[in-house]
Amino acid sequence: MNPITHIQDYAEELTALRRDIHAHPEIGFEETRTAALVAGLLEGYGYAVHRGIGGTGLVGVLEGRSGEGRRIGLRAELDALPIEEATNLPYRSTVPGKMHACGHDGHTTMLLGAARYLAETRAFDGTAVVIFQPAEEGLGGARAMLRDGLFERFPCDEIYGLHNAPNGPHGRLKVRPGPMMAAADFFDIRITGRGAHAAQPDRGLDPVLVATALAQAMQSIVSRNADPLKAAVVSITQIHAGAAYNVIPESAHLAGTVRTFDAELRSLIARRIRELAEGYAAAYGVEIAVDVRDVFSVLENAGAQAAAAAEIATELFGAEKVDADCKPKMGSEDFADMLHVVPGAYAWLGATPGPGLHNAGYDFDDSLIPLGAAYLARLVERRTARTP
Incomplete structure (x- = not known):
């Protein structure tokens, strides 16, 4: 089954969800509405949901067909930025001085799309662990979840993250082994x-x-x-x-x-x-x-997991849409702290070029939602069955 096709069936619902999150931004450790929305959806999909990890973070756990196999973690961010939005979008921020200017609304939605697909298809053995992290924007949300025993309570064999890249090219996934972000x-x-x-x-x-x-x-x-x-x-x-x-x-x-x-x-x-x-x-x-x-910390991708990410993106999007040895970025990302504990890979997915990240005119490219959701879901399907 091609996960993109399956997820396209409810892409409009996901887009509406993303825009609702965009209209109600919450900055680090204040993401109570967003976390409650995510938790309710995950419970509806059939996940065991654990709230209040690292403050406003949460984790959803779903067993595959047999309950045997590897445990794959997928992570997205919940928080917005203290920026006054400068768009005239119908779903623009309703909260003065706060907006989703980095695309975390889209990342949360993509992970929810993947979570729904995995629950509906159960085409994997092992366990999917979906992690919704608070306070990525310089406030230490990853470290807060780790202090709360994230991987002791929810062990993972591998973990993956995904970020949009508003400089494009559209639909192109970039990843590399070793240092990825500063x-x-x-x-x-x-x-x-x-x-x-x-x-x-x-x-x-x-x-x-x-x-x-x-x-x-x-x-x-x-x-x-x-x-x-x-x-x-x-x-x-x-x-x-x-x-x-x-x-x-x-x-x-x-x-x-x-x-x-x-x-x-x-x-x-x-x-x-x-x-x-x-x-x-x-x-x-x-x-x-x-x-x-x-x-x-320096974000460093593990070699085997970076190769797996490129392989799965090639399967889904085509070889011409994958850069498996991209240049590192001087930007930073606290997913790095999770990668210090569990091997994994972080990738960038190109959007239609537009205003950059942390820009008051930025908006997430909704056409990425089915692509990102499919990529995350396929990681679980493929990697739960793998031996180290």
């Missing part, structure tokens, strides 16, 4: 000087001057300290200071992210940020506090 650190740098009248800067210690100088100096880390053959990014994404035209403020705040694939380089960059901050604090007579936090 590690990410977030940093906050707080500079405390001394406020003064803007007409009398000599009476203050200007934190804005220090912040801008430090921001420029930090760009030298990659260009002058990092091995040029190793990929790294240092991006300052926030600068906050002051509230008046004629006041030198007391403090300033820099924030941003570091992306790397190499553990040694990751440590070097964090060390250089602190060293530069210490130097500028001494040079300007201010206080600088630096906080660098490990938020995402």
Whole structure:
């Protein structure tokens, strides 16, 4: 049976479901409505549902025909982003300041589509474990589920994840063995000087001057300290200071992210940020506090599971629609933490090109729903029967 054909029969229902989730976005660890909706559907399909894992996460378990065989995990994300939506879609966000700007509404729907197909066909031996994770967007949802004993309570032999790629090409699946996505650190740098009248800067210690100088100096880390053959990014994404035209403020705040694939380089960059901050604090007579936090690990696909993902995508979509050795991305994804515990693979599925991820004008391409759902379902059908 071709799962795409089967899932197409209820594709309109899935599209309506995705748009309902899109209209009611919930950010990390607040996904109560979304989790309740997913749990109700899974129970209706016949899954044993376990709620409240890692906060608002949940897991559904379905036995195959014999109940014997391997256990395959499939994971999707529940959370939205704190972004004001800038579309005029009839199903646009109804919640001010929140929207599904990364496609997690679509990922949840694809996994539900796969879950329904598996329940209706039961064309597998072994067990399907569907994992709906909260708080993927930098809040540690995967780690929260792991702390709650995710894989001790629901053992998996393999686990798979899927993400849409709005830069296309449409329907093309990309995967690779080894590093797939970068590690990410977030940093906050707080500079405390001394406020003064803007007409009398000599009476203050200007934190804005220090912040801008430090921001420029930090760009030298990659260009002058990092091995040029190793990929790294240092991006300052926030600068906050002051509230008046004629006041030198007391403090300033820099924030941003570091992306790397190499553990040694990751440590070097964090060390250089602190060293530069210490130097500028001494040079300007201010206080600088630096906080660098490990938020995402390097996402590494296991070789056998990456090959299986490519094989199944080739079967479903055709060889011309599969890139089995794609370039790694500097973006990050906390599915990496699950892959540290269970071998598996993470893949990208190309959408019709449009506004990018984390963009206020983004919308998930609904034509991907049957394709992604079929791919996830076929992974369970094929991999539950395999021996390691």
